[in-house]
Amino acid sequence: MAVRFNLNTGIIYYINRAAADLLGITISENKICDDLTYDSFLSNESKNNFIEALRTYGKVENYPAICCINNELIKVLITAEKDANDNVEAMVIDITTHLDLYQEIEDQYLFLQNILNALPVPVFVRDTSHQCPFTNNAFKRTFPDEPDTTSDAYSFLVFPEQYALAEQPHFTPQGSTHWQSEFATSVDGKLRHFEVHRRSLKKKNGDSYGEVGIATDITHRKKVEQDLRDTTKRYKNLFWNAAEGITTVLADGRVTEVNPAMATICGYNCPQQFLQEVQFIKQIWRYPEQRSEYMNIVLENRVAVGYDFEFVRRDGTFGWMKISSSGKFDEDGELESLETIVSDITLQKKSEMELTRCATIDSMTGINNRNALEKHLNGLLKAKPPVPFTVVFLDLNKFKPINDLHGHYTGDKVLGIIAKRLAHRCRSTDFAARLGGDEFIVVLSNVTEDKRTTMTEGLLKAVEEPIILNGTTHMVSASAGSSQFPEDGTTITELLKAADASMYDMKRSNKTSKINEQLELLANR
Structure with a gap:
């Protein structure tokens, strides 16, 4: 049954015999009355929905409608298409005799529609002509503004290159029955990103008659991804331009990444040269026990902050680094890798060591001063278990005349020579210091009484050895x-x-001994 009418005026221009008989219209030689419109037989609800669908999509397929003919209700399916002048050609099928079957299909359709409307994500069904005969409530809430022209109805759901592919039987270039894509569109004046998962709808013979799709709002995910890209870009800029050395080291010590600053600190021309020559990070640690201590800190705390260690440069010289690391651990708590930042603190360490030396070294004699002596004695007193030691106090005799006769410059030289002699007499476990003026202290560790006496006598003999300066011999005792x-x-x-x-x-005792000797000499004269 065929009918042609205008969508705006409603006037029917043409109707074939079968349609006229169904609708109870009298025609003569395919001519009908000019005042006959589709209002004459379509119910108001069917008419309004039918017109809205045509204006939206430009065509409809198997649209269910109710006609009132001679006070009887007739159930029909209408397939129609509208041209640019709003003229409509329609095919009408009477399904009144199959109303029960149609009602069952409609009930199933309504049941499916209710299920899809209950879903929180937008769902659409699209036919091969790119129309969307069904969209659920979430879709309508997400995309409330439907295009006015039929050719653009929800066209943002299909990329331009996919229009041709949608005409193919499998509806996808790969031949699969489902695929996904992304698109961006303006919703409420804001750009939103969506990911669409589609699945092809097929007939029994395998031909595709459309697709069903779910559109997921991924705007937040896109923002997170962009933020991640921006962060990665910033990290790379920092990595390559940082003044500090940055490395990535696996749990077994293999170096996987270094920045230019790290290569320069260690004396390499570029990161590539560093990675070629330093396969394991332990190669740059001067003392293995320092690395072991550092790794224990990381394993215990998952981070290590501000650890100082000595490192070996490419040319074999030594320097100092300050290292801070963050460990990456797996689900079982096993260390996977370390992200490490290091600073070259060699100059700082040298300055600190020089300050320490100045604070603990006697500037006149070059041996330890009183501060160093107190630190050394404190260490011995706190030792566990306690270690016995001897403190030897030496005071120079006949030194003041050297200052008076030859000046303080010569006196300082004499003190320096004596200090070096005392230090030379000490073992590696002993400690020599200038207490002040012409007084010296020597600390002897773990010595017996006999050994203590022998070593003290050796110290005195060292002091008594003649000192020759500018041709003058100076004799000092202690x-x-x-x-x-x-x-x-x-x-x-x-x-x-x-x-x-x-x-x-x-x-x-010495003074008494000398007085007795002199008295004895006088008595013998």
């Missing part, structure tokens, strides 16, 4: 006293006082 830890004291003050008292006992 008085010595000692104290033992813990017998003579358990503090620095107690030990120094005991050694000082012992030294003055020796001085008095």
Whole structure:
């Protein structure tokens, strides 16, 4: 049954015999009355929905409608297409005799529609002509503004290159039954990104008659992805331009990435040369025990911040680094890799060491000063288990005349020579320091009484050796006293006082001995 009419005026221009008989219209030689319109037989609800669908999509297929003919309701399916002048050609099928079957199909359609409307994501069904005969409520809420022209109805759901592909039986160039794509469109004046998952709808013979799709709003995901790209770009800029060295090291110590600053710090021309010659990061650590300690810190705390260590440059020289690392661990808590930042603190360390040296070294003699002595004695006093040691106090004799006769410059030279002699007499476990003026301290560790006496005598003999400066021979001697830890004291003050008292006992003993010798000489004259 065929009918032709105008969508705006509603006037029917042509109707064939079969359609006229169905609709109860009298025609003569295919001519009909000019005042006959589709309002004459379409119910208001069917008419309004039918017109809206035609204006939206330009064509409809198997549109269900109700006609009222001679006070009887007739159920029909209408397939129609509208041209640019709003003239419509329609095919009408009477399904009244199959109403029960149609009603069952319509009920199933309504059931499916309710299910899809309950979904929170936009769902659409598209036929091979790119129309969307069904969209769920979420789709209508997400895309409320439908295009006015039929050719552009929801065309943003198909990319231009896919229009031709949509005509093919499989509806996809790969021949698969489902695929996905992304698109961007303006919703409520804002650009939104969507990901569309489509699945082909096929007939029993395998031909495609459309597709069903789900459009997921991925605007937030796109923003996160863009933020991640921006962050990655910033990280790369920092990585390549940072003044600090940056490395990525696997759990087994293999180096996978270094920046130019790291290569320069270690004396390499470029990162590529570093990676070729340094396969394992342990190669740049001077002391393995330092790396072991550092790794224990990372494993225990998952990070290590501000750890100082000595490193080896490409040319074999040494320097100092300050390293901070963050560990990446797997689900089982096993270390996978380390992201590390290092700074070259060699100059800083040298300055600190020089300051320490100046604070602990006697500038006149070049040996340890009183500050260094106190630090050394504190370390011995805190040792666990306690270690016995001896404090030897030496005070020079006949030194003041050298200053008076030859000047302080010569006196300073003499002090320096004596200091070096005392230091030379010490073992690696002993400690020599200038206490001040012409007084010196030597700390002897783990010595027996006999060994203590022998070593003290050796120190005195070293002082008494002649000193020749500018052709002049200077003779100096010393008085010595000692104290033992813990017998003579358990503090620095107690030990120094005991050694000082012992030294003055020796001085008095020497003076008495010399007076007795002189008296004996006078008596023998």
